[in-house]
Amino acid sequence: MSRPPVYRPSMRGWWQRHPAYRRYLLREGSSALLAAYALWLLAGLVSLAAGEAAYERWRELHGNPWVFGVHLAALLAALYHAVTWFRLLPLTLPALRWGGRRITDRTLVRGAWLTYVALSVGVWLYLLGGVR
Amino acid sequence: MQAMEQVDCDLVVVGGGGAGLRAAIAAAEQDPGLRVALVSKVVPMRSHTVAAEGGAAGVAREDDSLDGHFNDTVTGGDWLCDQDVVERFVAECTAEMVQLEQWGCPWSRQEDGRIHVRFFGGMTTQRSWYAADKTGFHMLHTLFQTSLRYPGIQRYDEYFCADLLVDDGAVCGVLALEIASGEPVCFTAPAVVLATGGAGRVYGQNTNAGIVTGEGMAMAHAHGVALRDMEFVQWHPTTLPGSGILITEGCRGEGGVLTNRDGRRYLQDYGLGPTEPWPRPKAMELGPRDRLSQAFWYEDQAGRTIATAQGSAVQLDLRHLGEARILERLPMITEVARRYAGVDPVCTPIPVRPAVHYTMGGIPTDARGAAPLDGLFAAGECASTGIHGANRLGSNSLAELLVFGRAAGQAAAEHARSAKRRRQGVLERLAGEALAPRLELLRNERGERLAVLRGELHRIMEQGVGIFRNEQGLDEACRALAALRERLAGGIRLDDRSRTYNTEWLTAMEFQASLQVAETMAWSARARRESRGAHVRNDAYDQRDDERFLVHTLAHPGDGSGPVIEHVPVTITRSTPRRRAYGAEGEGSA
Amino acid sequence: MSEPAKITLEVQRYHPEQDSGPRWQRYTVPYTAEMSVLEGLQYIKDHLDGSLTFRWSCRMAICGSCGCMIDGEPELACHVFLRDYAPGPVRVAALDHFPIQRDLVIDHSDFLEKLETVHSYLIPAEERTPADGTHRQTPQAMADYYDYAQCINCLLCYAACPQYGWHPDFAGPAALALLQRYNLDDRDGGHRLRERVIDAEQGVWGCTLVGYCSEVCPKGVDPARAINQNKAGSAARYLLGWWRPGRRRGEDRE
Numbered sequence: 017m018s019r020p021p022v023y024r025p026s027m028r029g030w031w032q033r034h035p036a037y038r039r040y041l042l043r044e045g046s047s048a049l050l051a052a053y054a055l056w057l058l059a060g061l062v063s064l065a066a067g068e069a070a071y072e073r074w075r076e077l078h079g080n081p082w083v084f085g086v087h088l089a090a091l092l093a094a095l096y097h098a099v100t101w102f103r104l105l106p107l108t109l110p111a112l113r114w115g116g117r118r119i120t121d122r123t124l125v126r127g128a129w130l131t132y133v134a135l136s137v138g139v140w141l142y143l144l145g146g147v148r
Numbered sequence: 149m150q151a152m153e154q155v156d157c158d159l160v161v162v163g164g165g166g167a168g169l170r171a172a173i174a175a176a177e178q179d180p181g182l183r184v185a186l187v188s189k190v191v192p193m194r195s196h197t198v199a200a201e202g203g204a205a206g207v208a209r210e211d212d213s214l215d216g217h218f219n220d221t222v223t224g225g226d227w228l229c230d231q232d233v234v235e236r237f238v239a240e241c242t243a244e245m246v247q248l249e250q251w252g253c254p255w256s257r258q259e260d261g262r263i264h265v266r267f268f269g270g271m272t273t274q275r276s277w278y279a280a281d282k283t284g285f286h287m288l289h290t291l292f293q294t295s296l297r298y299p300g301i302q303r304y305d306e307y308f309c310a311d312l313l314v315d316d317g318a319v320c321g322v323l324a325l326e327i328a329s330g331e332p333v334c335f336t337a338p339a340v341v342l343a344t345g346g347a348g349r350v351y352g353q354n355t356n357a358g359i360v361t362g363e364g365m366a367m368a369h370a371h372g373v374a375l376r377d378m379e380f381v382q383w384h385p386t387t388l389p390g391s392g393i394l395i396t397e398g399c400r401g402e403g404g405v406l407t408n409r410d411g412r413r414y415l416q417d418y419g420l421g422p423t424e425p426w427p428r429p430k431a432m433e434l435g436p437r438d439r440l441s442q443a444f445w446y447e448d449q450a451g452r453t454i455a456t457a458q459g460s461a462v463q464l465d466l467r468h469l470g471e472a473r474i475l476e477r478l479p480m481i482t483e484v485a486r487r488y489a490g491v492d493p494v495c496t497p498i499p500v501r502p503a504v505h506y507t508m509g510g511i512p513t514d515a516r517g518a519a520p521l522d523g524l525f526a527a528g529e530c531a532s533t534g535i536h537g538a539n540r541l542g543s544n545s546l547a548e549l550l551v552f553g554r555a556a557g558q559a560a561a562e563h564a565r566s567a568k569r570r571r572q573g574v575l576e577r578l579a580g581e582a583l584a585p586r587l588e589l590l591r592n593e594r595g596e597r598l599a600v601l602r603g604e605l606h607r608i609m610e611q612g613v614g615i616f617r618n619e620q621g622l623d624e625a626c627r628a629l630a631a632l633r634e635r636l637a638g639g640i641r642l643d644d645r646s647r648t649y650n651t652e653w654l655t656a657m658e659f660q661a662s663l664q665v666a667e668t669m670a671w672s673a674r675a676r677r678e679s680r681g682a683h684v685r686n687d688a689y690d691q692r693d694d695e696r697f698l699v700h701t702l703a704h705p706g707d708g709s710g711p712v713i714e715h716v717p718v719t720i721t722r723s724t725p726r727r728r729a730y731g732a733e734g735e736g737s738a
Numbered sequence: 739m740s741e742p743a744k745i746t747l748e749v750q751r752y753h754p755e756q757d758s759g760p761r762w763q764r765y766t767v768p769y770t771a772e773m774s775v776l777e778g779l780q781y782i783k784d785h786l787d788g789s790l791t792f793r794w795s796c797r798m799a800i801c802g803s804c805g806c807m808i809d810g811e812p813e814l815a816c817h818v819f820l821r822d823y824a825p826g827p828v829r830v831a832a833l834d835h836f837p838i839q840r841d842l843v844i845d846h847s848d849f850l851e852k853l854e855t856v857h858s859y860l861i862p863a864e865e866r867t868p869a870d871g872t873h874r875q876t877p878q879a880m881a882d883y884y885d886y887a888q889c890i891n892c893l894l895c896y897a898a899c900p901q902y903g904w905h906p907d908f909a910g911p912a913a914l915a916l917l918q919r920y921n922l923d924d925r926d927g928g929h930r931l932r933e934r935v936i937d938a939e940q941g942v943w944g945c946t947l948v949g950y951c952s953e954v955c956p957k958g959v960d961p962a963r964a965i966n967q968n969k970a971g972s973a974a975r976y977l978l979g980w981w982r983p984g985r986r987r988g989e990d991r992e
Contacts, residue, residue: 020754022837036950243868252860261874293859357795599784643788649840652788
């Protein structure tokens, strides 16, 4: 049966259509800064392997206000990404139960944050102990 | 003119609601080689079964019995039921509910995992299987999704069935229009199951979806099938004023109460009391729908209703059930009341009033779903199997579409194997003849707007063929409907003359069907000079008259001046008519 | 009595026999507080322009017919009210990401085919007949899938899914939610069959968790969750497939 032609809409300018799409882009975009920071750390490792002078040069670059700015941006991006990541975490898990009751998303997110904070503190304590 | 597209199959099921899907599945299960075409003007899950809320009847409890279901149904129907069919019906309901469970329907459960049943109006005990307050929705989606497993079922979604093709006294196919293109398609088959639903939209105030316009009934009627018991139209007592959106009987099954302006549970004044103990089967708010809607009418006349912006109403009070139970058992009602009535049933009563809900009558069938036209079968609301009599009990219709959907599907499959096929030339001629007047509608230059004609139909039916009827009003309605038919013959002026997805054109065809069905309702009502079940008169005929009217009404197509009415006997096997009593009086007589 | 309040609707029109692409048409409609946007469209069809084309049926948000974009948001037209858009103009357009047949009518045949390919029906864990009676299923077991069983197939989630806009092959939110509905049903034994749908590129990996689908769902189905619950298992199967290639091939022969 021959049907009349349909109109196929395009996706041009799709991200302008809804704030939810822009939030999504921001979330995904924030990982680019994280990747940049990872590259920066990698460069540090490479310079460490190259010798003390190279490593010192890499360290001195941190005094540059531009580099500082990028670090600050990466920190904010990391925080934002972490917030969104933890918020979406429950969506990736099966329905979990505790004593017959379903664990709410809120509890899961809080639990994840607590674990994260505990691990971070642990690492800090270990590092501080190592320095001493 | 190019040749019309033709689809050859063994069985055509018209309508993709609960009954149509159940029929198609039954036919495909019985004979996997059968080519079943499921033709529906909407995608199956849009069908009106989806809006059924409360429950589906089937004996499930130890303390219940088939006799109990039989007696409640026959009493509820004011003894106008064909009792042989009711016997078969009640015997098959439970197996159908179980079958649906095995197909995945999420029936509400007890803590131990067994299914749960709830109270419904006019039923002696808890007998209604339910899925929260979305029973029809879950049943329909379960049936639709199950139907995907059967390769023999070929779906034709959004094909508008315009007419039956009948040759030499036997059905041989249907003419449909592919809505997307407006192109005609001739489906050929020696068996057709009509599962097209009711005709509630002939009234202005109704609980029905926009698609419930009665084409199936009209199609059969146009080919000589007399429609049966069309005067029996059910008003659901609890719907939202204005929109007519349904507030399920399940609310009262869970213990909800109805109060008037003074906060009084007024049903005690209409032979349904006393109020305590509550809840109690077949009493007060768990009385049958006809009685409750009639009681509202009296309260309204006496000025004891409350005024809302969309008309008068009484109050459906659920507050005493508590938030937890309301949210668990009646989640959709809560959402609907909040959004469409602006009240939260947890803390405020819902304003409700009666609206047209169901057509008890329809295409007469036997217990196998066979109609009095060779090759034609019918199931669901468009059929009159004889189980509802003069008033349907809530939750019997969802059970009906399963039991008789399956029966009709099986019987039609059997018929399809044995029947002979028509010659090609005959089919082409029939389809062409059926198409011509439909195309004519598109070319019409003169006439009135569809909305004007439809408004007039609603006015006539609400005024003359309402909850209460009388001789003068019915005379007036019959005359006005004939006049409306004249106006319709004068033409409908469509804004839209194109073929592509022309819903205005479809609506015009639906309206023609609605008017035809409305006339059978008005004429049948006028000929029934008594009061029984949902047909109540406030003139000299305000009592039941078993001497003269313990009979079915048949509305035959007439010669142009209106339907011709005939009365035929009701089948009574073991329950002889007695006074139909509810409340304390009913308990005494049961 | 005072004049009724009026609101302007800007409705997207497209007629394949006349238009090369969509255009906008304005209508002014009198409205009352309880009128839904759908009733506004019906007023236009009845009194102003009978050629305006849209789907509708139940007008109580359960049949899923009347989905459209209202001021850029996917909504059921019967489920939102003109009063909330007054004084307008309110823009009503066909659902995003779908081919348009005419005006507000989209072509949903792609979704209907997907419902079949994801096996959205119960595949019994054990054969039973009605004579065997109902399964036992506790309310807790039912709660596992119940929310996903509330899908009315209105397709608002597809209109909220840019991935579906780019890749119409993607099974999409509603179809995958229904897949998960049956996978989580303890009466069902079809999860092995559905694994192939899940693991395919058009399966759960077509989703990048934009998450807007769950926001627009009028029935609280949360398709984003249904999809992403499957990613860990799917990834594990992928890795196991590398680890034990024989197993994977063996499965494919089934």
